[in-house]
Amino acid sequence: MSGGDQEPGRYYVGVDVGTGSVRAALVDQRGVLLAFADQPINKWEPQFSHHEQSSEDIWAACCVVTKKVVQGIDVNQVRGLGFDATCSLVVLDKQFHPLPVNLEGDSRRNIIMWLDHRAVSQVHRINETQHSVLQYVGGVMSVEMQAPKLLWLKENLRETCWDKAGHFFDLPDFLSWKATGVTARSLCSLVCKWTYSAEKGWDDSFWKTIGLEDFVADNYSKIGVIGADVRGHGLSCEGQPVTSRLAVICGTSSCHMGISRDPIFVPGVWGPYFSAMVPGFWLNEGGQSVTGKLIDHMVQGHAAFPELQAKAAARCQSVYAYLNSHLDLIKKAQPVGFLTVDLHVWPDFHGNRSPLADLTLKGMVTGLKLSQDLDDLAILYLATVQAIAFGTRLIIEAMEAAGHSVSTLFLCGGLSKNPLFVQMHADITGMPVILSQEVESVLVGAAILGACASGDFASVQEAMAKMSKVGKVVFPRLEDKRYYDKKYKVFLKLVEHQKEYAAIMKGD
Structure with a gap:
């Protein structure tokens, strides 16, 4: 604590709700992380493609980690609290009690998670309408967005859920409500996942066309009154326009966020969303449904995984730190x-x-091959990391073909802590990758929103400038470009062949 006649310390709490855990950090006015805590959260998969969570469980975890990070601090000096969370759907009744989103009627499980794919037939029907709002989600709506999930609830859980529902929240907006008692929704959530337009508002004809006219009838009270405009954050990068940067938030899944001064329509990429992230700019959001989850899946399913766990534990390393060092051992001169x-x-x-x-x-x-040793596992892990980076390259190429101009990647999230993942993104895209000085940059970002809400800073931009700093820059190995260009050709052939196989199997 500062002494004398200096201003007493001012602190902000950032809370990040991911797919598998809740994390919190105490951050000071300079953006320095002073305390950190995390807590696992429950997930249910009652059947394939159904993924559910509990809002009460998540809120309890938020309370646990927040109390931990403010221990020893005068709570009057905690000036603001900011949340970020997955775009999962929370369902409550008119008295704000949880409602079941499952066939078993278990009301604890009242969240349909972002990665849930139960609403496949609903999203097909929505896309068949070819409604004009679809041009703002890349031409076709994703099964991960909220409209198909809402339609699934109406068609499958009419009595136990739909007819009793009073409030549908995006998870970050649910957390804001729990913390403040205010039901107002954030512009970011509604624009990116609910088809709201920052310029035109709701489109009544869309909801009526897809069979969810219920929302129009009650003036959208169940899905969102616009309130606090919660926006994301970026980092400053000298000498380049803000529109040349692509922010990649990489954890269980990955999001690729690029902005433009004018709307750019990118087939297969969400948006353009006006003012959803940076005021006055249009946002396009690409994404990969599984990244961290895919790496875990490939590594944990390999026959050599138990050996890897034992060797990593003996060195007090994570399995991924061990794999990275093992790759360095077997690469020889190449x-x-x-x-x-x-x-x-x-x-x-x-x-x-x-x-x-x-x-x-x-x-x-x-x-x-038939081999199942640790070398084989390490190389499969490497190929998976490379595949994710090639997926990022494919998204960038689609965005650039539509009119974006990207020259720099900004990585944050759990996978940005993995140096192999970062280097492969630089090498495969041919672009420098910028990392935040603070490793837990997502938590600092949430704290920045809390700092802005506190009134201690005049704007998000001012809070960003004071609290976020560029750390490391990872440059591509340009001498390896020809190799990765060849692998990228193979990467594109794989999906081309997969479509051919599907066509053969559907044919006579």
Whole structure:
């Protein structure tokens, strides 16, 4: 604590609700992280493609981690609290009690998670309408958005859920309501996942066309009164226009956020969304449905995983830190990326969000051998990381073909802590990757929103300038460009072949 006649310390709390855990940080006015805590949260998968959580469980976890990070601090000095969370759907009744989103009638499980794919037939019917609002979500709506999930509830859980529902929240807006008692929704949530337009408001004809006229009738009171305009944050990058940066938030899944002064319509990429992230700019959001989850899936399913766990534990390392060092051991004289010269992965094990917008696509691996040792596991891990980076390259190329001009990547989220993941993104896109000085940059971002809400800063931009700083810049190994260009050709062939196989199987 500062002494004398200096201003007493001012602190902000950032809370990040991910797919598997809630994390919190105490941050000071300079953006320095002073305390950190995390808490796992429950997930249910009652049947394939159904993924559910509990809003009460998540809120309890938020309370636990927040209390931990403010221990020893005068709470009067905590000036603001900011949340970020997955775009999962929370369902409450008119008295704000949880309602079941499942066939079992378990009201604890009142959240349909972002990665839930139960509403496949609903999203097909919505896309068949070819309604004009769809041009603002890349031409076709994703099964991960809220409209198909709402329609599924109406068609499948009419009596136990739909007819009793009083409030549908995007998870971050639910957290804001729990913290403040205010039901107002954020512009970011409604624009990006609910088809709201910052310029025109709700489009009544869309909801009536898809069979959800209920919302129009009650003046949209169940899904959102616009209130606090909660916007995201970026980092300053000298000498380049803000529109040349692509922010990649990479955790269980990945989001690719690019902005433009004028609306750019990118087939298969969500948006353009006006003022959803940066005031006055249009946002396009690409994404990969599984990234961190895919890496875990590939590594944990390999026969050598128990050996990997034992060796990593013996060194007090994470399994990924151990794999990275193991790759350095086996690469010999060649660059590490060259170990996958004959092993290639197509990463859409949970369908493709962008830019192909095809949830029927599957994962592919070519080049498998009979060996099941640790070398084999490490190289499969590397090929998976590379596949995710090639997916990012494909999204960037789609955005650039439509009119974006991207020259720099900004990475944050859990996977940005993995140096191999970062280097592969630089090498495969051919662009420098900028990392925040604070490793937990997502939490600092949430705290920045809390700092702005406190009134201590005049704007989000001022809070960003004072509280976020560029740390490391990772440059691409341009001498390896030819190799990655060849692997990228194979990457594109994989999906081309998968579509051919599907056509053969559907034919006579």
